[in-house]
Amino acid sequence: MAAYIQDTIRNEEARLNALRDLNLLDTSPSDSFDRLTRLASKLLDAPVSTISLTDRDRQWFKSKVGVDITEIPRKQAPCSYAIGDNGIFVVPDLQADPRFIGSPLAQAGIRFYAGAPLFTRQGYGLGTLCVVDDKVRELDDEGRQVLRDLAGMVMSQIELSSTIGRSDAVTGLPNQHQMFEDIEDLARLHPGETATGLMFDLVSQRQSNQGQRVLGSSFTEALVRGGASRLRQNLGNSSRLYHVGPTRLAVLVTPEFGGDPDALIHSLANLLRAPVECDGIPVTPTLAVGSCLFQLDELSPRDALRRMLNAVEDAALSENGYADYSPGHDLRHARSFMLLNDFRAALETPGQLRLDYQPRVDLASGACSGVEALLRWTHPQLGPVPPFDFIPDVEQTAFAKPLTEWVARTALAQIVEWRAKGIDLKVSINVSARNLDEPDFAERMLELIRVAGADPAMLELEFTESAVARNGTLVVRQLQAMRDAGITIAIDDFGSGYSNLSYLQKLPASILKVDRTFIAELETSERDQTLVRSVIEMAHQLGYRVVAEGIETQETYDLVRSWGCAEGQGYLMAKPMTAATLTEWLSPRCLSAVA
Structure with a gap:
């Protein structure tokens, strides 16, 4: 009985999903449907005729003749019985039928x-x-x-309306919604058999940006239309073509295909690698090809598409532009997606997020000159989540804004708490590139400082060099406003990203942190020694104070100190620690550990 109930619930949810996918509920009247209700009323000599859609708790009328209301409660409505029967459902007298006595229709005189x-x-x-x-x-x-015939005409009209939303306007090809339906149909026709999904991304993001600047917005459309035309001409009846993204085409190789899928992939890829005419200019696509083999009745259509997308993303990062679906990569993507979904709760639930603090020391004296606040997340199910597993993804979403505010608010509260204990300690926090796109970012940071009652001089903001170099005017204006208020501005991970050094002359920053990749092999790499020494000299000439990140050995410590590097940060001096542990670490005994 329990299994029957669960199946009934699942079937009803599937039915409601199918209804909602058609986008008919609560839409405006349509003359194409109204013609059919008028015809039904005329042919069957009935004063009232409706096209009634059965929602979760109501009957909604897409079209109606002879009645003014647009919906009635589903409970006790005859339509609820009608959709459970393949035949025509007739009730000669509602007021005499025990199922409908007292129903809204019977009470209305029907x-x-x-x-x-x-x-x-x-x-x-x-x-x-x-x-x-x-x-x-x-x-x-x-x-x-x-x-019965008129109902068939209604469904034909519904399918026609649905088809309009199942083709792409640029190429005229079926879109992903049609692909979902085709996969469902194949699963019923070929249970237990396999299909192959191919995804072709014709244009890399970089080529798309450059092409649209030079050739205009129609650049990618011309490439996709050209690619679609070539594929359409070279696919037999056993393979189906879809347009599933701005620059992405998909091919569904059905079980009827009797050839070698790998040979098909390579032949299609070769077709797409040839130049395509874009407004008379030949352009060679930057092709990525992903493939996914799946059993039709074991994988939902959306999961099939997701696997194809994962494969083509892997292909874009590969050397040869090909990739098969990787379950391992998919698990990582799924985990990342889950973490993003859970991050909102982490921001709102006390106890999941915290800040640890890693000391920065003055290399000449060994004294602690400040700390860097580092975000830590203890997930309620997964436990501790490494920062690199979630921070890069979070910073690409709208969560970047509340995340930075959470970190700033928490760090400022810690600054105030330490000052009450007689500890004046500058705290550095990391800020994402997306924050600099917020026109009121500086204003909000200064307001957080005011509300916390903290000294602006005790706060340092770290931006990566790629962030501060990408939007000069806006960046400089915001950074200058914060520096004028007393906040220290630092350039983080220097040397790992942007290559044009001219921005260093314009930015109102005073700290330059050398990326740890140049520090890690400093003892053995003469090339790294030359680079780091040169960076320190250049930074001094431009008025920057230099911090070396990732110091793990005494020899590295001594090298960068001898070159004039002012501060250092790394496991040799101290690992990240809680605020309470840091308070103990700050004792004179600990401060003399590195001298």
Whole structure:
């Protein structure tokens, strides 16, 4: 019984999903549907006719004749019974039928009801085409056939309306919604058999940006149309072509395909690598090809598309532009997606997020000159999550703003708490590139400082060099406002990203942190020694104070100190620690550990 109930619930949810996918509920009246209800009313001599869609708790009328209301409660509505039967559902007298005595229709004086169910090709009942009368009557065989035929015409109109939303305007190809439906159909026709999904990304992001600047917005459309035309001409009846993204085409190789899928992939890829004419200019696509083999009745259509997308993303990063679907990569993507979904709760739930603090020391004296605040997340199910598993993804979303505010608010509260204990310690926090796109970022940071009652001089903001170099005017204006208020500005991970050093002359920054990749092998790499020494000299000439990140050995410590590097940070001096542990670490005994 429990299994039956669960199946009933699942089937009803699937039916409601099918109804919602058609986007018919609560839409404006349509003359194409109204013609059919008028015809039903005329042919069956009924004063009222409706196209009624069965929602979760209501019957909503997409079209109606002879009635002013647009919906009625689903409970006790005859349409709910009609969609459970393949035949015509007739009630000669609602007021005499125990199922409907007291129903809204019976109370309104309706006596007769006849409804023909509206079924999708997948077998989901959407609602009915029905006629009602205030007289007790029957419906003969001819009338039943008329109602059945008219219901078929209604479904044809629904499918036509749905098809309009299942093709792409640029290429005219079926879109991903049509692909989902085709995969479902194949799963019913070929249970247990496999299909191959191919994804072709014709244009890299970089080529798209450059091409649109030079050739205009029609650049990518011309490439995709050209690629689609080539594929369409070279696919047989056993493979289907779809346009599933601005620059992405998909091919579904069905079980009827009798050839070698790998040979097909390579032949299609070769077709797409040839130059395509874009407004008379030949352009060679930057092609990436991903493939995914899957069993039709074991994988949902959306999961099939997701695997194809994962494969083509891997292909874009590979040397040869090809990649098969990787379950391992998919698990990492799924985990990243789950973490992003859970991060909102982490921001709102006390105890999941915290800041640890890693000391920075003055290399000449060994004294602690400040700390860097480092975000830590203890997930309620996964436990501690490494920062590199979630911070890069979070910074690419709208969570970047509340994340930075959370970190700033927490760090400022810690600054105030330490000052109350007689500890004046500058705290550095990392700020994402996306924050600098916020026009009121500086204003909000200064307001957070004011509310916390903290000294602005005790706060340092770290930006990566790629962040501060990408939008000069806006960046400089915001950084200058914060520096004028007393906040220290630092350039983090210097040497790992941007290559044009001219921005160093314009930025109101005073700290330059050399990336740890140049420090890690400093003892053995003469090349790194030359680079780091040169960076320190250049930074001094430009007025920057230099911090070396990732110091793990005494020899490295001594080298960078001898070159004039002012501060250092790394495991040799101290690992990141909680605020309470740091307070103990700050004792004179600990400060003398590195001298």
